[in-house]
Amino acid sequence: MATIWDIGVSAALNLFGAFIFLIAFALLRIQPFNDRVYFPKWYLKGLRDSPSQAGAFVRKFVNVDFRSYVTFLNWMPTALKMPEPELIEHAGLDSAVYLRIYLIGLKIFVPITVLAWVVLVPVNYTNDTLQLAKQSNVTSSNIDMLSISNIPEKSQRFWSHIVMAYAFTFWTCYVLRKEYENVANMRLQFLASAKRRPDQFTVLVRNVPPDPDESVSELVEHFFLVNHPDNYLTNQVVVNANKLAKLVKQKKKKQNWLVYYEHKYSRNNATRPFMKTGFLGLWGQKVDAIDHHIAEIERLSKEIAAERESVVTDPKAIMPAAFVSFKTRWGAAVCAQTQQSRNPTSWLTDWAPEPRDVYWDNLAIPYVSLAVRRLIMGVSFFFLTFFFMIPIALVQGFASIEGIEKKAPFLKPIIEIPIIKSVVQGFLPGIALKLFLIFLPSILMIMSKFEGFTSISSLERRSASRYYIFNLVNVFLGSIIAGSAFEQLNTFIKQSANEIPKTIGVAIPIKATFFITYIMVDGWAGIAGEILMLKPLIMYHLKNFFLVKTEKDREEAMDAGSLGFNTGEPRIQLYFLLGLVYSTVTPLLLPFILVFFAFAYVVFRHQIINVYNQEYESAAAFWPDVHKRILIALIISQLLLMGLMGTKGAAQSTPFLIALPVLTIWFYNFTGGRYEPAFIRYPLQEAMIKDTLEHAREPNLNLKGYLQSAYIHPVFKNDDDDDHDLAFAKKEDEDVLVPTKRQSRRNTPAPSKVSGGSSPSLPEAVQEHQEP
Amino acid sequence: MATIWDIGVSAALNLFGAFIFLIAFALLRIQPFNDRVYFPKWYLKGLRDSPSQAGAFVRKFVNVDFRSYVTFLNWMPTALKMPEPELIEHAGLDSAVYLRIYLIGLKIFVPITVLAWVVLVPVNYTNDTLQLAKQSNVTSSNIDMLSISNIPEKSQRFWSHIVMAYAFTFWTCYVLRKEYENVANMRLQFLASAKRRPDQFTVLVRNVPPDPDESVSELVEHFFLVNHPDNYLTNQVVVNANKLAKLVKQKKKKQNWLVYYEHKYSRNNATRPFMKTGFLGLWGQKVDAIDHHIAEIERLSKEIAAERESVVTDPKAIMPAAFVSFKTRWGAAVCAQTQQSRNPTSWLTDWAPEPRDVYWDNLAIPYVSLAVRRLIMGVSFFFLTFFFMIPIALVQGFASIEGIEKKAPFLKPIIEIPIIKSVVQGFLPGIALKLFLIFLPSILMIMSKFEGFTSISSLERRSASRYYIFNLVNVFLGSIIAGSAFEQLNTFIKQSANEIPKTIGVAIPIKATFFITYIMVDGWAGIAGEILMLKPLIMYHLKNFFLVKTEKDREEAMDAGSLGFNTGEPRIQLYFLLGLVYSTVTPLLLPFILVFFAFAYVVFRHQIINVYNQEYESAAAFWPDVHKRILIALIISQLLLMGLMGTKGAAQSTPFLIALPVLTIWFYNFTGGRYEPAFIRYPLQEAMIKDTLEHAREPNLNLKGYLQSAYIHPVFKNDDDDDHDLAFAKKEDEDVLVPTKRQSRRNTPAPSKVSGGSSPSLPEAVQEHQEP
Numbered sequence A, B: 001m002a003t004i005w006d007i008g009v010s011a012a013l014n015l016f017g018a019f020i021f022l023i024a025f026a027l028l029r030i031q032p033f034n035d036r037v038y039f040p041k042w043y044l045k046g047l048r049d050s051p052s053q054a055g056a057f058v059r060k061f062v063n064v065d066f067r068s069y070v071t072f073l074n075w076m077p078t079a080l081k082m083p084e085p086e087l088i089e090h091a092g093l094d095s096a097v098y099l100r101i102y103l104i105g106l107k108i109f110v111p112i113t114v115l116a117w118v119v120l121v122p123v124n125y126t127n128d129t130l131q132l133a134k135q136s137n138v139t140s141s142n143i144d145m146l147s148i149s150n151i152p153e154k155s156q157r158f159w160s161h162i163v164m165a166y167a168f169t170f171w172t173c174y175v176l177r178k179e180y181e182n183v184a185n186m187r188l189q190f191l192a193s194a195k196r197r198p199d200q201f202t203v204l205v206r207n208v209p210p211d212p213d214e215s216v217s218e219l220v221e222h223f224f225l226v227n228h229p230d231n232y233l234t235n236q237v238v239v240n241a242n243k244l245a246k247l248v249k250q251k252k253k254k255q256n257w258l259v260y261y262e263h264k265y266s267r268n269n270a271t272r273p274f275m276k277t278g279f280l281g282l283w284g285q286k287v288d289a290i291d292h293h294i295a296e297i298e299r300l301s302k303e304i305a306a307e308r309e310s311v312v313t314d315p316k317a318i319m320p321a322a323f324v325s326f327k328t329r330w331g332a333a334v335c336a337q338t339q340q341s342r343n344p345t346s347w348l349t350d351w352a353p354e355p356r357d358v359y360w361d362n363l364a365i366p367y368v369s370l371a372v373r374r375l376i377m378g379v380s381f382f383f384l385t386f387f388f389m390i391p392i393a394l395v396q397g398f399a400s401i402e403g404i405e406k407k408a409p410f411l412k413p414i415i416e417i418p419i420i421k422s423v424v425q426g427f428l429p430g431i432a433l434k435l436f437l438i439f440l441p442s443i444l445m446i447m448s449k450f451e452g453f454t455s456i457s458s459l460e461r462r463s464a465s466r467y468y469i470f471n472l473v474n475v476f477l478g479s480i481i482a483g484s485a486f487e488q489l490n491t492f493i494k495q496s497a498n499e500i501p502k503t504i505g506v507a508i509p510i511k512a513t514f515f516i517t518y519i520m521v522d523g524w525a526g527i528a529g530e531i532l533m534l535k536p537l538i539m540y541h542l543k544n545f546f547l548v549k550t551e552k553d554r555e556e557a558m559d560a561g562s563l564g565f566n567t568g569e570p571r572i573q574l575y576f577l578l579g580l581v582y583s584t585v586t587p588l589l590l591p592f593i594l595v596f597f598a599f600a601y602v603v604f605r606h607q608i609i610n611v612y613n614q615e616y617e618s619a620a621a622f623w624p625d626v627h628k629r630i631l632i633a634l635i636i637s638q639l640l641l642m643g644l645m646g647t648k649g650a651a652q653s654t655p656f657l658i659a660l661p662v663l664t665i666w667f668y669n670f671t672g673g674r675y676e677p678a679f680i681r682y683p684l685q686e687a688m689i690k691d692t693l694e695h696a697r698e699p700n701l702n703l704k705g706y707l708q709s710a711y712i713h714p715v716f717k718n719d720d721d722d723d724h725d726l727a728f729a730k731k732e733d734e735d736v737l738v739p740t741k742r743q744s745r746r747n748t749p750a751p752s753k754v755s756g757g758s759s760p761s762l763p764e765a766v767q768e769h770q771e772p
Helices: A004-029 A032-038 A040-044 A057-061 A075-081 A084-091 A093-125 A129-135 A158-193 A216-227 A242-267 A289-313 A329-337 A367-387 A389-398 A401-407 A409-415 A418-451 A456-480 A485-494 A499-510 A512-532 A534-546 A551-557 A565-583 A587-610 A623-647 A651-675 A684-697 A703-708 A724-734 A741-747 A764-769 B004-029 B032-038 B040-044 B057-061 B075-081 B084-091 B093-125 B129-135 B158-193 B216-227 B242-267 B289-313 B329-337 B367-387 B389-398 B401-407 B409-415 B418-451 B456-480 B485-494 B499-510 B512-532 B534-546 B551-557 B565-583 B587-610 B623-647 B651-675 B684-697 B703-708 B724-734 B741-747 B764-770
Strands: A202-206 A232-239 A274-276 A286-288 A318-326 A348-351 B202-206 B232-239 B274-276 B286-288 B318-326 B348-351
Touching: A004 A032, A004 A512, A004 A587, A032 A040, A032 A534, A040 A587, A075 A587, A084 A093, A084 A587, A093 A158, A093 A565, A093 A587, A093 A623, A158 A565, A158 A623, A158 A651, A158 A684, A202 A329, A216 A232, A216 A318, A216 B684, A232 A703, A242 A289, A274 A289, A286 A289, A318 A329, A318 A703, A329 A348, A329 A684, A367 A418, A367 A456, A367 B651, A389 A418, A401 A409, A409 A418, A418 A456, A418 A565, A456 A499, A456 A512, A456 A565, A456 A623, A499 A512, A499 A623, A512 A534, A512 A565, A512 A587, A565 A587, A565 A623, A623 A651, A651 B367, A684 B216, B004 B032, B004 B512, B004 B587, B032 B040, B032 B534, B040 B587, B075 B587, B084 B093, B084 B587, B093 B158, B093 B565, B093 B587, B093 B623, B158 B565, B158 B623, B158 B651, B158 B684, B202 B329, B216 B232, B216 B318, B232 B703, B242 B289, B274 B289, B286 B289, B318 B329, B318 B703, B329 B348, B329 B684, B367 B418, B367 B456, B389 B418, B401 B409, B409 B418, B418 B456, B418 B565, B456 B499, B456 B512, B456 B565, B456 B623, B499 B512, B499 B623, B512 B534, B512 B565, B512 B587, B565 B587, B565 B623, B623 B651
Parallel strands: none
Antiparallel strands: A202 A318, A202 A348, A232 A318, A274 A286, B202 B318, B202 B348, B232 B318, B274 B286
16 A cells, blocks of 8 residues: 555656656757747747748757746746736637636635645544554555544544535535636627627528428528518528548649659759559559649649539539528527527527538538437447447457467467567557547547537537546546446446445545546646647657748648647546545545646646647637536535445435535536526627627628628638638638738737747747737 | 236226216206306306296206207217317317327327237236246236236247337337327417417516616616617516505405395395404404495505505516517517527516416516525425325324324313224324325425416426326335335335336236226226316305305306316326336236226316316417326336346346337437427517518507507406406407407307207307307
């Protein structure tokens, strides 16, 4: 059993490791040649150029300003300095609110930790249950001295734990309510102050019923002219351009190759480059590469033109869905929130997602199909969660020495070499599981896509909630009760409803050491790894070395990444769960949670400011999920405490504890009714205010022109299929009537006023944001 | 153990009893002096007058047309004859759809019964498990020969039960889906074809935020003029007139007494009536009754006038809620379905209920209070369901012989008389429970009222769902597993999740006889009692004899009653539950269910046509609840079959059965999404069509005049507080622009064309409805 000393050593080692990572980061990030790895956001925003203009050649690559090495931890205060409104403007509301999840962790756990250490640790420590038990040869570590295990059965001291459980529940609920209110206000504020965006005026209409006489566009136009006569403006039919998008992608690839070969030829004029047409250029006919690619590109261009023609004219390519735009935000808000037709499964209206948030492939799934898909995915997810060990065990069986020798006897001599044998034996069984866990988020994402969500943000939210459940079952419960999820399921079905919390509750104090280590290894080290960005760093330099020829290539070699709500948020939730569960049981764990939240907050704030590229803006639509999951963690902690108390002979306390989950569920319903509408609906009052203001300011606004092509499938906008973002930005540039603050600044970059220099890596724009 | 012979005898006796009831009913109903008991609906609709115009004196009271005695069962075909559209017009959509619940019972159970008897009964019967068991002295009756109990363990024959379970599930779901679709269409049809009603244009706005500068009415007006500028028409602020209503009620009572005394005085001119002013007229000062009442009425009239004044002028009497009316149905539909304000708990909008459906007392409860009330009632209902036996046991303890002797020793000599003692002993313990069960629906109704619903229909729906849960726990489970609900709860908490269905499943076949008897006693006899209407019959004649002086008194002595959704529907659901649970287990029970549904359908159709007075019209808003509960019954039946199979050693079949509840839950979600919106929302397309039609037909309609006073508190409309109905009818009479069919007929009653005479009691209007 680990003692406090062991844990302390482990913590010191982990802290030291994290410190090394931080120093590495600090050194790497101030080197100009890493600039695009550690500050891609500023490049994407056009606020920073390649550091080639100024200074000597060496300076382009290595930072020789030694002052900056001394202040290598300066990025931390700088990351914290940017005030929240600036952050929202800089990185979007989603990112700013995402950071608040870490902040809420601190808000919840700082007082809980203090209270637990002041009250519960002394109460637990001043017993001698474990001392006595030790005399009768029961092993226990001095960690347990601080935990609830040290309290004798039927002791009156359990009352302090019950009172604390109440205090922690009320405090958590209080913080959650405050935070829900804040975020809801921030969202409304954001929506209210946001500049004009096409999605404010637009509604996505799906399941347009088929009509033999009219095209979809005509039908939509007529329907809305009749039913929203005063508000309807225009519509944009959704086309099935998936094939076209594929062709465009192919063409782009060939063009890249063409540039590559031309580059090669220009460097070495003697020999024209040749290539083989077969698979991966390994075999097949040998042809002149440049000529071949020119011909290919020409062929694809023709195909694309033909396909483009056919998509526009062919009625089969037109899907029964459309983006319908209204003259006013009020009109769109009304249409999005009401039922249009008698048949509740046709003419389904919903807020249009932001243009870059649209998931185009899913726009035309009919209602019945959606329902069936949901059933299939629900059942699949159940099996995935509880039975994923079965295929992995099969693979592991195959991937054993014997399995390989059986299937591929020719490998036998190699495998039998002792070193290789031991590597295979030690490595292979784990690799299947590891690979599965790496691919799990992608699998969940594919499942969500199959389910038919129409926006990327909703896809991510769905994947996040599934990932959370998977983690809860397989990481949390799986660690507490050894055995696969399927075995657990079997146990739980066969156990009675009040036995289950007892079974888990008893194991909780025992597993404290394990989870403390888990927090350090997965939490602390994970965040340190996140800030170092090893993978993007290596990939960027490899690409830069081998592929990059032009400035545009270098732009593309950058891998800014994004927050990744679908994997990041469920992982944070695990720490909320651990913190709440152990708050009354083993308060020793709480400081480790605190370090995690504080460290993660600083690191992610830095990443959001400097690195991540926001893919879409959902205006914090994910907050109700975050709120819900923290409350689930709270309820789990209450049930487990009840179970633990049950085994401690403190049965008379159960009625007092039963009120806690009831109150918490009620609190969930209450806050749901109170704040959730702000995340689903758009109040008419707000819409009306914005409409009126806009009308007064710009009475001659050509809204139709503004909206007409906002929701064109990206392949029609430009050939750059991946970069919705740019297309969207271009769209806004055209809109000369609404010059935004951001754009005017871009043209006249203000010189840094606040002291720069301390860290050359902090771009001017950060300070620029700090202007009053 | 009861044999089939016993059951047969019991069924014959019950049928004979029901037959006696029917004959009694047939005889009583054709007596003219019972006319107002058995045909009150026609009086209330003004389609029938007291049978005093024609014929001799005797004929007024006794039917002497002997032909009508011969055809005494004619009411049955006549009740069935009225086609559904006529029925909807005559009794409202609620009643017509309520009847469809019985019809759906027949639709589900006729094929299930046939299939079960053709397949399962032979499969069960051709075994000799119970024969063998009998040889080893295990008692069993020949009823069990037909049930699943007769199949030996681990038999392959269980597959037939599994296949049947699938067949029954699919059939039930098919019928439910069809029916949901039908009812949704009927509802939309009804709403579309309904004549103009104030609630189509009106939205109930609650939680109007306080404003120091403006009155509620001004605030509402301004808010909606700004946010719905094109649609807002007028508003009607809700006032707290509860005290005024009380005064009006008092005055009415005194007036009644005055009439009574004046009547007494006119009959006996010699002595003026005197009365005592004290409690119940038993003691106190002796005064002249007529003078006293005249004075009292005068005092009350003054008080009412003062109170009326103060209600209108006092700002404290004005509640932060209003009925807001719009120019178009479209405007109202938009407002009802959207969120108005940033704060989702203020400016809450919802469809206004029909004026007669409004529950005035609850209109001004703030949001937080609502949430707290819901929590309190949720917890109370939990205790009511599981612990109601505790107070009853206490009362029973007090109500025992010993208890009475202890508390009231002076009664001892009386109680000790053997006869009285045995009566008390046999009667008293049961009476507390019986009284509780009689008052239970009222208790549930009070709980719903406390929860703050704003319409009578939603109050009834809420009470119904609670009553259903109570019945499920205490009648169904309580009968299967002996013991109080609390003991069951205790058992279930301590049993594992897969033991619970087994425990219940095993008991299911054993309890078949009990439930067959229950169906006969509670179901068959209950319906026969319903049609005889003993209580209203006796009450009416008592009132008629002692109190009735004028025609208006006689009108008031009628007690038409109503469907009573809050008690009736949960009772029907119990039969669905029994039928579905026993369909695969003991098919012998099914015919009894069939008889119940068929009989109930005819009887309630008759009652709806002739007796019940519809209190409000919710346009079948209850159907989603009905649908949900039948599906709950289906899922319970599937789980119990799984449990039963588990104990029968047919464990290999469990995976096949597990798919059933999963599919059923999915089906519930699917139909919910597909049809439920029709019961919650009002499609804009419909609203627009109606608006356009109306505008074309009546371009000069004065809608404001029509709506201005539609939602005035009933006490302001007339002094007759109880009769919302009349007030509403009066309102419509004023509306000269929309002469309805019904009103024009009332003035010129068409003579019966189709053969009358067979039953003098069938009013002309029934035939009138059958005109093409």
